[in-house]
Amino acid sequence: MNDRDIVIKTRGLTQRFGDKTAVNAIDLTIHRGEVYGFLGPNGSGKSTTIRLLCGLLMPTAGEIEVLGLRMPQEAELLKRRCGYMTQKFSLYEDLSVTENMTFAAQIYGLNPSSVKKRVNELLEIYWLDEIRDQMAGTLSGGQKQRLALATSVLHKPELLFLDEPTSAVDPESRRDFWDSLFALADQGTTLLVSTHYMDEAERCHRLAILDRGNLVANGSPQELMSQLPGQVLLVDSPTPRLAQHTLKPGVLETAQVGASIRVLTAGHDHGVEHVQALLNRANVTARVRETQPNLEDVFVMATRQQENK
Amino acid sequence: MKMSLMRIYAMYTKELRQLRRDKLTFAMIVGMPVLLVMLFGFAMNNDVRHINAALLDESQTSNSRELVGEINQSQIFTFKYQVATQKEIEALFRSGKISAALVIPVDFERRLAQADQSAVQLMLDGTDQSVQGSARQLVTMPINTILREHRSSNPSPPVAILNLYNPQHLAPLNSIPGLVGIVLTMSLVMFTSEALVRERERGNLEFLITTPLSPAELVLGKVLPLIGIGLIQTALVVCLGVIIFSVPVRGSVIELYIAALFYIFASVGLGIFISTTVQTQFQAMQMSIFSFLPQLMLSGYQFPFAGMPPAAQWIGEMLPLTHIIRLVRGIMLRSSTFMDMWPDYLALFVFGMVLLTIAILRFRKRLD
Numbered sequence: 001m002n003d004r005d006i007v008i009k010t011r012g013l014t015q016r017f018g019d020k021t022a023v024n025a026i027d028l029t030i031h032r033g034e035v036y037g038f039l040g041p042n043g044s045g046k047s048t049t050i051r052l053l054c055g056l057l058m059p060t061a062g063e064i065e066v067l068g069l070r071m072p073q074e075a076e077l078l079k080r081r082c083g084y085m086t087q088k089f090s091l092y093e094d095l096s097v098t099e100n101m102t103f104a105a106q107i108y109g110l111n112p113s114s115v116k117k118r119v120n121e122l123l124e125i126y127w128l129d130e131i132r133d134q135m136a137g138t139l140s141g142g143q144k145q146r147l148a149l150a151t152s153v154l155h156k157p158e159l160l161f162l163d164e165p166t167s168a169v170d171p172e173s174r175r176d177f178w179d180s181l182f183a184l185a186d187q188g189t190t191l192l193v194s195t196h197y198m199d200e201a202e203r204c205h206r207l208a209i210l211d212r213g214n215l216v217a218n219g220s221p222q223e224l225m226s227q228l229p230g231q232v233l234l235v236d237s238p239t240p241r242l243a244q245h246t247l248k249p250g251v252l253e254t255a256q257v258g259a260s261i262r263v264l265t266a267g268h269d270h271g272v273e274h275v276q277a278l279l280n281r282a283n284v285t286a287r288v289r290e291t292q293p294n295l296e297d298v299f300v301m302a303t304r305q306q307e308n309k
Numbered sequence: 310m311k312m313s314l315m316r317i318y319a320m321y322t323k324e325l326r327q328l329r330r331d332k333l334t335f336a337m338i339v340g341m342p343v344l345l346v347m348l349f350g351f352a353m354n355n356d357v358r359h360i361n362a363a364l365l366d367e368s369q370t371s372n373s374r375e376l377v378g379e380i381n382q383s384q385i386f387t388f389k390y391q392v393a394t395q396k397e398i399e400a401l402f403r404s405g406k407i408s409a410a411l412v413i414p415v416d417f418e419r420r421l422a423q424a425d426q427s428a429v430q431l432m433l434d435g436t437d438q439s440v441q442g443s444a445r446q447l448v449t450m451p452i453n454t455i456l457r458e459h460r461s462s463n464p465s466p467p468v469a470i471l472n473l474y475n476p477q478h479l480a481p482l483n484s485i486p487g488l489v490g491i492v493l494t495m496s497l498v499m500f501t502s503e504a505l506v507r508e509r510e511r512g513n514l515e516f517l518i519t520t521p522l523s524p525a526e527l528v529l530g531k532v533l534p535l536i537g538i539g540l541i542q543t544a545l546v547v548c549l550g551v552i553i554f555s556v557p558v559r560g561s562v563i564e565l566y567i568a569a570l571f572y573i574f575a576s577v578g579l580g581i582f583i584s585t586t587v588q589t590q591f592q593a594m595q596m597s598i599f600s601f602l603p604q605l606m607l608s609g610y611q612f613p614f615a616g617m618p619p620a621a622q623w624i625g626e627m628l629p630l631t632h633i634i635r636l637v638r639g640i641m642l643r644s645s646t647f648m649d650m651w652p653d654y655l656a657l658f659v660f661g662m663v664l665l666t667i668a669i670l671r672f673r674k675r676l677d
Contacts, residue, residue, distance in 0.1 A: 054519060056518060056519070076521065079519060079520060079521045080521055082519075083519075084516075084519035086512075086515045086516060086519075088512050088515065089512070090512045090513055090514075090515040090516035091513070091516060092323070092327065092511075092513060093511070094327050094330050094331070095323065095326060095327065099323075099326060103319055103322075103323045104516075104520070106315055106316065106318070106319030107316055107319050107320075107517075107520045107521065107522050108520060108521065109313065109315060109316070109521060112315070
């Protein structure tokens with residue numbers, strides 16, 4: 001990929017609020033047409049980073065370039081070229097679906113003659129036609145989210161920021177929503193999605209794992225999973241809780257999954273033997289086998305490594 | 310950045326839509342002026358009548374009965390109690406059953422004949438100022454002529470009072486024009502400050518800051534409908550005053566609206582300023598009421614301006630309500646023109662400008 005395809009580039013991006021560091025020296029490169037994920041728990045700096053990238057905050061240190069514009073100096077120019085879907089529904093609850101969209105279209109400076117056409121087009125794409133005259137405040141979580149997405153792409157932005165867009169919707173709506181996101185990416189829109197759902201992060205082309213303001217890992221989900229610096233083991237035992245209790249001090253992480261215990265160990269070798277030995281020594285009946293890492297393992301590993309630094 | 314009429318228009322129509330759906334606010338826009346005009350027009354009457362009174366007639370002559378009859382006709386007092394002793398009067402005062410008592414002494418006839426002695430005694434409840442004021446009217450009433458007929462000399466009062474502009478002492482003439490200012494203050498300062506905080510409180514600002522909408526466009530789009538509301542309320546108060554209470558509009562109606570616009574400008578400025586000091590609509594409402602009270606007290610609407618100590622007068626001069634009340638009274642009742650009252654226009658303009666400037670400076674700071 002050449003430099004012209006780079007949509008977002010940051011170097012040493014840092015944001016402090018008082019003595020709290022919300023974003024700590026983050027380097028990012030995001031390419032055109034990517035669905036890029038920010039994965040991290042609440043308070044990991046996802047929203048702050050997105051706000052910095054939009055030019056809504058003045059960074060404490062570091063450089064930001066978005067669509068070739070310097071942030072936050074050229075934020076006003078960026079606003080016309082990017083869309084932003086906020087974490088909490090931020091449209092007007094006492095306006096109807098169409099009224100909200102028309103208002104946003106006018107604010108974004110769409111040609112008055114094309115406002116109606118564009119709004120109707122989006123009402124159709126996002127299945128909002130049947131509820132077009134309903135007040136936004138009476139919509140379901142999924143409907144609100146579709147309205148917010150439709151509103152944020154009214155002006156055909158090149159870049160779309162979505163801050164935890166699916167936190168208030170049911171699984172089926174989430175699946176439909178992601179289909180819509182990929183449709184946008186197919187048309188060349190770059191999407192930056194923050195989430196704390198592993199399954200959503202796994203859908204992204206590439207993702208960055210954030211932990212307390214630090215970028216602890218980034219790459220494609222497949223890369224991250226295959227390059228996990230550790231092993232994932234499954235322990236089947238008639239006494240799973242006892243097995244978990246026994247293993248806890250000796251490994252990175254244990255979690256009960258149904259009747260078995262999922263164990264994360266550091267390093268690539270002899271995990272099975274090591275864990276089996278630990279269990280035998282404690283006289284716990286169990287059988288240990290290796291399994292494929294998932295994104296949660298990557299996440300746990302990355303955040304643990306950060307703690308140990 | 311260039312302001313966009315399109316964006317201001319978008320904001321303006323959006324505000325009107327929301328306003329139309331906000332039934333409570335909508336009702337307040339029309340309801341408050343109507344309620345206040347009715348209250349001040351009918352209920353808040355300084356011209357007190359039918360004061361409960363006691364009568365102690367110790368003389369029981371035809372003259373004394375004639376005097377009581379005359380006073381009855383004046384309707385200022387209603388003699389609810391006929392008593393026989395001073396003691397009973399005191400008891401009635403203490404229990405609050407009467408606010409006045411007329412004592413006609415035994416030697417009433419003899420006193421009538423003597424010019425240097427008062428013939429009767431009127432006792433008043435001094436704790437109630439309005440009763441005092443009304444009772445003093447008694448002195449100028451025709452009953453005096455009865456008393457005077459019996460006197461050897463018939464001196465006319467030393468100072469003859471000529472009541473300009475309101476010869477019939479009509480209370481609504483004093484209260485209604487000032488209400489234009491009261492109504493505009495109560496609604497506009499609150500509506501403006503609330504409107505500007507609403508977006509922040511409901512989370513819509515999160516969306517708006519990601520759009521090209523500028524702060525100036527936001528404020529203008531929100532304030533324009535409020536200016537319209539202010540003009541409608543002005544019209545409502547004036548029309549009700551003219552139709553129901555026959556308050557005259559002696560000056561120019563156009564100038565009345567220009568004065569209202571100046572005041573709307575000042576009030577909106579105050580509202581915008583308040584919005585930069587608060588976080589929620591509730592706080593905005595509290596601050597608006599807080600800013601309204603000193604205005605009401607010191608504007609000369611409820612208490613005469615001339616009766617205030619110089620410091621209070623000085624503060625009063627700095628408050629916009631003082632000036633709009635003067636302007637509206639002047640235009641409606643004394644047919645004053647712009648040339649007569651330009652200092653009041655100027656004061657309103659300066660007040661609005663100063664607050665707007667402070668508000669804009671504070672607004673910029675908060676965007677960082």
